[in-house]
Amino acid sequence: MFILPDGKVSICEQLYWLNDFIIGDVKYQSIQEIWSSEKATNLYDNVISLYKKSEICSRCSSLQWCAKNKRKCWVKILKAYNTMSINHP
Structure with missing residues (x-):
């Protein structure tokens, strides 16, 4: 914050x-x-319901762990995709 x-x-x-x-x-x-x-x-919090089925993260076996441990960096996501995609590069 x-x-x-x-x-x-x-x-x-x-x-x-x-x-x-x-x-x-x-x-x-x-x-x-x-x-x-x-x-x-x-x-x-990584809200699992925000992941679209077409996004690679939604098919990952580590999704539950990732969501629980908040392993997302919005800066990296914006730099990679230039949008607020839920995927992490």
Whole structure:
């Protein structure tokens, strides 16, 4: 979690003002509220239901382990695919 100069909170210091990764604003919410918000939880947790059957991760035998251990880096995903694909490169 990274607090930006304007009070907005991003999940990562490399994703700063990208709206998809802004999970709250410390001017209006506590850190606890931001951390446990639905948006934060969805970004931090690999939600298995988000994987499309056509994506390679959905067919991987390690998917459950990956989802449980949060082994996803949104920066790497954006660099590889230029989109918020759930796949990890």
